[in-house]
Amino acid sequence: MIVELSVALSVGAGLFAVGLYGALSQTNLVMIMMGIELILAAALVNLVAFWRYLHPDVISGQMFVLIVMTVMAVEMAVGFGIAVARFRSRGSVEMEEARELKG
């Protein structure tokens, strides 16, 4: 079955909208990070779709996706590290309460 490029891009856009909403509406650090993951995933979907439909013979698109996935994993590790540390010290990961970085 042939799926149209526009369909893939629509899926990506939907994924992005869900992620954006999640990142902006949630107060829990874990939930915000999940939103951000969704945004990145949307970007990856778009990237793969463009590669598959416009330049299927160039492998650099695939490589780029793999690198972004690695970066996502590292980012998640750092983010959850911060969340665990914060939970240990403050007993909460609610970002409404985290105002220490105010200038």
Added chain:
Amino acid sequence: MTMLALTLLAPMLAALLVFASRRLPEILALAGVALGLLGATAQLVAVAGGKTLLIILPFLPDMPIRFEATPLTATLSLVVATVAAFVVLYAAGYMRQDPQRVRFFGTLLLFVTAMQGLVLSGDWITLLATWELIGFASYLLIGFWHHRPGVAAAATRAFLYTRSADLGLYIGAFLLIGVAGTSEISATLATTGTPALIAGLLLLVAAMGKSAQVPLQDWLQRAMAGPTPVSALLHSATLVAAGAILLIRVAPMLPGGALLAIGAVGGITAVITGLMALAEKDLKRLLAASTSSQYGLMLVAVGAGVPFAALLHLIAHAAIKSSLFLGAGVFQHDRNSTGMAALAGAGRARPGIFAGFALSALALAGIPPLAGFFSKDAVIAAALASPAALWLAPLALAATVLTGAYMGRVLRVLWVGNKGEKPKPVPYMAAGLGVLVGLAAVLALAFTPLDRFLEADMAEAGLLAPALGLLAAVSGLALGWLFTPARLLGPVLARAQRGFAVFGGMDGLMARPALVIAEACERLEKWLYELVLGVGRINLLLGWLARKTDTKGIDGSIFGLVRQTIATGTRARKLQSGFIHREMALAVIGMAVVAALLLAAPLYS
């Protein structure tokens, strides 16, 4: 050579012994001067035998210390030794009661040593050194009774007057050394032309200071503050004589111009200080003024070109003036004063001493056959024969009249008056006085041999000079005996008593120029001070500028940059809310703006 050394060393060793042992100063001093006299006599005998005694000691390169006994210097040395010996004999009696005898005799011997050194010196360096030594020793001796009021000032004055004039000797001597290339006096006398004239005038200045010539005559009268034996020594053969001796020694070198100046200074001094002597109210000060006057006559003789006449008068005067002072000292002892009023009749109380004093006074006035007659005769003859006879001879004759007048006055004052009680005998003083008076009387016998000995060319005496001299002397004595100074001098009296303070006297001639120089120096000093201060101020300003540049400029810009950075950071921190949702919302808005711009690209590109 042994004799020469003995002449010099005997008084010096005696002085050292006196100071080292601090006892028996009279005996040691007498032994020293007696040995010195012996040495000087033997030395003269040796020189008369045709030898020239010479001692050369190594000193500066090519300028050794020379002592030489030529006919002239040996004669002078004998004069010094003789006067010194009998003055010391007299002083042994005069200073009998003084608790400071050690200091007195020690200094006196030093003085005699220095004078012998000066007379016998054969090079300018030695002459300068001994010249300084007699100046220093005379300062010590004049100021001997320094605890009495005014004595220290008199000593300082004598020292400063002679010192200022010594500048002439220094420059003159160094000029001669520079021109001749050697410091030997006899060699430098070959100098001719302008250097000789300049050096002659400079040496005249030195002689004017030491021999108390107008206008530097003032210190000599004040130097009477010292003990009488000191005055006797100072006035006859030593300190004051040094000036005349210097001129006599350099006379062969002097050109016409210098002779003219010497004659003028001598003639004027002879008359002016003669007037001062006549007007004087104090016996010792009178004798002091008379000393200046007689040295003026010697300068006239030198100026007339006959230094031998000056030498004769110097020798005669040495004996005469020392005996006069010694006599005056006896009278001073009796009356405890040297004021003419206090001394009235003092001579009648001591006929023996008075006879000696009177004999010397007549000799000084110039009565034959005493020594003064012949020496003054020689001076007058020289003045008459000189090219400048027109004014030198009247000055010399006037001085002779004045000499007679003040001596006549002194004799009258000492003889006429209340004689008081009988005084105690004074053997030592009488002995010293007696010998010197004897010399003053018979010295003339030695003049003719001396003339041959020195091979001097005297001015042809003739009959005119002795006749004029005798006339002047007798008329002067008569005037002095018969009339008071007030009647003789009339309106001049008051001025003469003030020492003819022309142009403000010494104050005008020395003190004021010195003050002007001092003021100029002070101004220069102040100016230099201001200059140094100014340099300092400029330096301070530079330092201040450097500090300002450092603090305001460099530090300021660095700290300003830091402050601005901090301020910018502070302002930038305000953007940070620390509220993660807002940051994210802002990011989304940013992305939306970017997307909008990209989407709108076809509209504006």
